[in-house]
Amino acid sequence: MAELSPMMKQYLNIKEQNKDSILFFRVGDFYEMFFDDAKTASEELDLTLTGKDCGQEERAPMCGVPYHSCEAYIARLIEKGHKVAICEQVENPATAKGLVKRDIIRVITPGTVIEDSMLEESRNNYLAAVAIVSGNAGLCFTDASTGDCHVTLIPPDGLEAAVKDELMRFSPSEVLVCGELRSNSQELWDFITKKLDCAVTERPAASFDTRRTERIYSEHFGVSELENLGIERGGAMAAAFGAVIEYLYDTGKSRNISVNQIDVYSSEQYMRLDMTAIRNLELTETMRTKSKKGSLLWVLDKTKTPMGKRLIRSWIEKPLHSITAVNARQNAVEELCSDAVLRGELAEALTGVRDVERIMTKAVYATAGARDLLGIAATAHKFPVIKKLLENSKCRLLREIYEGIDPLYDISSLIDAAISEKAPITVREGGIIKDGYNEEIDLLRGHMKNGNDFLSEIEAREKERTGIKSLHVKYNKVFGYYIEVSNSFLDKVPEDYIRKQTLTNGERFITEELKGIEQRVLTAKDRAFQLEYEIFDGIRKQTAAELKRFQQTAAAIAKIDVLRSFAEVSVNNRYTRPLVNDGGALKIINGRHPVVEQVISTPFVSNDTLLDMQENRCTVITGPNMAGKSTYMRQVAIISLMAQTGCFVPAQSAEIGLLDAIFTRVGASDDLAAGQSTFMVEMSEVADILKNATRRSLLILDEIGRGTSTFDGMSIARAVLEFVNDKKRLGAKTLFATHYHELTEMENELSGVKNYNIAVKKRGDDITFLRRIVRGGADDSYGIEVAKLSGIPEEVIKRAKQVLKKTEEEGIVTYKTAPAPDMQLPIEMQQAEELLSELKTLDVNTLTPIEAMQILFDLANKAKSV
Ligand SMILES: Nc1ncnc2c1ncn2[C@@H]1O[C@H](COP(=O)(O)OP(=O)(O)OP(=O)(O)O)[C@@H](O)[C@H]1O
Ligand SMILES: [Mg+2]
Structure with a gap:
């Protein structure tokens, strides 16, 4: 077998140590991938797969990307879950003896990305x-x-x-x-x-x-x-x-x-909120389109900075579980609500604040360029302005934020003094350091400029001396400086010109003098670029060394950004400060759904809520389809959640007894990919709730049992409601929407359950939605009437009415409450007790001998199975 080429050997060596990554192997201006990596990358990135001679008979599969646009390709690979190992040439190919040394400089994985383009x-x-x-x-x-x-x-x-x-x-x-x-x-x-x-x-x-x-x-x-x-x-x-x-x-x-x-x-420290709740309450994205628009975040997020945007998302997903912490945020929001001028000035100062957290990380990793440092300085200039605006704030949290902002004058003035506003993206080609910052750079720049001036002087002088009108002094990378003369003047070229290249319409020459200048200019340029890079790198290191101060300031800026956003939204949308206490009640007067009220064209109808730990634990909500049951229940959950993030709430007034968790079971969502049917998903979500909820939790149960046959569904719904309402078992505050009207009987049988319905007005066959929640059970589902509104053909509606009528005539099933079995009793004891009670209720005097025999036989059988 033929020997591998030296570069391939080097490649395979490095690949061996980075098996689980796609290896980006730097060759000149390209990153190249070989073998399986090439196959994977060409598929994922739509690149042409070619081959490279590697010393063996078969060519190695290969594909490549230009180094200057590699970030976009890496981003796509990372997004698809791959890891990418970047292998660079770590010596200058021009001066290296033999094969250029190469090394991995970084492995980029989905969790370690720092490039903004991939985040x-x-x-x-x-x-x-x-x-x-x-x-x-x-x-x-x-x-x-x-x-x-x-x-x-x-x-x-x-x-x-x-x-x-x-x-x-x-x-x-x-x-x-x-x-x-x-x-x-x-x-x-x-x-x-x-x-x-x-x-x-x-x-x-x-x-x-x-x-x-x-x-x-x-x-x-x-x-x-x-x-x-x-x-x-x-x-x-x-x-x-x-x-x-x-x-x-x-x-x-x-x-x-x-x-x-x-x-x-x-x-x-935080309210428990599982993924189901975050999804169902549409906190950060809508369920159907997965877009931010239409979510709670969309309504509340008026932040101006990237740090604020990240923080508000995390505050919404992590409501607090401490009255003191909630109050601290509320005090700050209240203070900001009361000062429109301050809010406006803060908004202005925060606008344009760059992502200093991420830029600073790039500085730490030494991948930040001059423009990044300019961004840091521009942002740092805003720090003292924001700090000054908070100078007179009173509440503890705003004071903390004020204290937390470091004006970072030292760094902003360092960058201002050294880095030119016109700095390019590249860091090794000069143009970064301002004139006057460093003497040697100024001197070298002088040489470069003199050289260039000198060249135009030479051009004029030579034109004069030789009488060649078309004579030009030019520069290219291959020859450096040269003199170009067109064909018609070639006879006038003097002796001291040295011919370098023949073109179709002229010739190129060099002279000793030009070579000398070239040497001076190029040396000056090289030295200047190198020096500029060194100074830039020093400033980058000096900036990176202040990471902690920047991070603390960024955290403070993020907080003020979010609090200002809360205040702004609260004022604009007429929110009020809720009272968050440990009383265990949930009282809302004229509450609204913060998102629905923004998107509907008709006025939103506000509603009251009363839940507590005694007589009003479970609210059973009935009402026609489309009446607004789901909206109402989510509204209560979202208002409670907003209260515990420290934001004000869409209500005339609200008292929220601190909740430890919100659980939701809403609608049907398939999880077929995970091998679960709609009904299984529903039931396992209910199981999770029953296992994890406490009496301090809020439960939103929307049409439990809908996913199966009516009677099974109704039985499950009833058993769940009995369980959550029972103080000995759970006793959690619960909103329970259902179309099983039979469940409204439970109000009479269980303490803690109250019936509510969402009122509609019926005239003839038509119904009008009033959107008002009122005490009592609904009398009907009006499913057929609502179906009619949706445009289902008249013929189908008519037939549905016939079927309904027939079913109603054939009888209704009623359910009695199951006696609550004592949870402490093991099953055998329960059976034994059943036997005993059967014996106790037996009136032996009225039995015929045959009946007595039969009963005795049954009892003996039951006793054997205990
Ligand atoms: N309080 C309200 N004020 C104004 N419009 C409302 C109100 N509540 C709900 N709506 C409107 O009614 C629509 C239907 O509400 P919702 O989905 O809550 O009904 P539902 O009773 O849960 O129906 P279903 O039984 O079919 O699930 C909402 O999309 C909204 O546009
Ligand atoms: Mg609904």
Whole structure:
């Protein structure tokens, strides 16, 4: 077999160490891919697959992309879940002896991207790690592009559900796991690898080894600092955190990362909100079109900065679970609501603030260009302006924000003084440093300019001397400076010209003098470019060294941006400050749905709500289709949620007893991909709710049981309602919409259940929707009348009416409440008790001997089966 070419050997060596990535191998102005990587990339990127001689008989499959436009290609590969290893030429090909040295400079993976072109401005891109140590789960979520880092510990009780909730809430784009996780929890392993829509990277167990992480800790933060944060040495949080940091080191090929601060949080700090609730309540996108327009975020987000956009999303997805914390935000919103001038000035100052978190990360990774630094400076100029606006603020949170903003004069003035506003994108071709900043650069630029001036002098002088009118002094990369003479004047060319090249219409010459100048100019240029780069790089390093100050300021700016947005929306949409307390009640006067009221053309009809922990726990809502049941229930959930994010709410007034969770079961959503039918999805969601809700939770149950036959569905709906209403079992505040009118009987049978319906006016065959919620059950579904409104053919409507009439004549099924079985009793005891009560109620005197025999026989049989 023929020997491989040296470059191919080098390629295969490097590829061997980066098996799970597509290798971008730098050759001149291209990144080339070979073998399987080439096949994959050509397919994913629509590139032509060619071949390259590699020394063997068969050519190696190959495709390539130009280096200057590689980012767009990498972005597409990353989006499709691939990893890309960037292999650069690490010596100058011009001076290298033999094969140019090449090395991996970075591996880009879905969770470690820092390039803005591959990131969405308005959301964080999280890399997660899951570790299980001594039964606890440790989770770490880091956004490598901003330095945002959250760590939490999940105790063994209910571990799987809680881990899933957190993973879904952060929706990371990449999760780090180690093989051991599978033996610790197959359920979590399956969830992460199959259900969670993200890249999964298996790391060696050593990566999660806490002794190793301790070393990383002490190098990165200092051990004592971590213990102060509450991260236990050798615990699960330490393992997850260490795995993330090590992965960032490994993929970035550097210890410079932007993670500086760790937020150690407990899930108790936030309202529990699972993915189903986030989706059903359309908090950040609509269910049908997945667009932001039409979601709660769309209404509330009037932020001006990328940091604010990311923060408002996270606040909406993570409502608070602390009255003090809610009040702190509300106080700030109230203060901002009361000062329209301040709001306006803040809006103006915040407009144009760049994504300093991400630009600073680029500075840390040394990929930021001069224009990025200019962006940092321009933004830093706004810091003192924003700070000044908050100078007289009173409430604690606004004071904290004021304190948190660092004007960063040192950095902005450094950049202002050194970097030219006209700096190009490239960093090695000069034009970056301002005139007057550095003497040597000025001097070299002088040489370059003199050289150029000199050239025009030579041109004039030579024209004069030789009498050649078409003589020109020009420059190209191959010959440097030369004199061009057209054919008609060739006889006038003097002796001292040295011929270099013949063209169709002329000749090119050089002279000793030109060579000398060229040498001077080119040396000056090289030296100047090199020096400019060095100075630029120094300033970039100096800026990067202030990362922590920038991050703290960016965090403060994000907060004021969100609070201002809340205030702005609250004033414009007539929201009021809700009272959030621990009273356990939910009282809303004239509440509205914040999104629906923005999108409908008719006036929105406001409605009241009363839920508490005593007589008004469960509201059973009936009413015709289209009446507004679903809208009403979501409105109550969204108002409560908004209250706990610190925002004001669309209501005349509201009192919200702090909720620990909102659970929803709304409509039918298929999950056929995961092998579950509509009804199975519905039932497993209900099961989750019944397992995880507490009496402090709010439940939105919209038409439970709809997905199966009427009687099965109704029975399930009833049993669920009995369960959630029962104080001994759950007793959660519940809104329960149903078309099973039989369920309205429960108001008379169970305390805590109240009937409501959404009123309609019926005249003849037509109905008008009043959108008002009123006490009592609805008398009818008016399904056929609503169907008529939708344009179903008259003939079908008529037939439906006939069928309905017949069914009604044939009898109605009524349901009695099942006696609540005592939850403490095991099943055998219950059966024994049943036997006993049967015996007790038996009137032996009235039985015939045959009957007595029969009963005795039955009882004996039952007793045997206990
Ligand atoms: N309070 C209100 N004020 C004005 N319009 C409303 C109000 N509530 C609902 N609507 C309008 O009525 C439409 C239907 O409401 P919704 O989907 O809540 O009805 P529904 O009772 O749940 O119907 P179904 O039984 O078919 O599920 C909404 O899309 C909205 O346009
Ligand atoms: Mg509905």
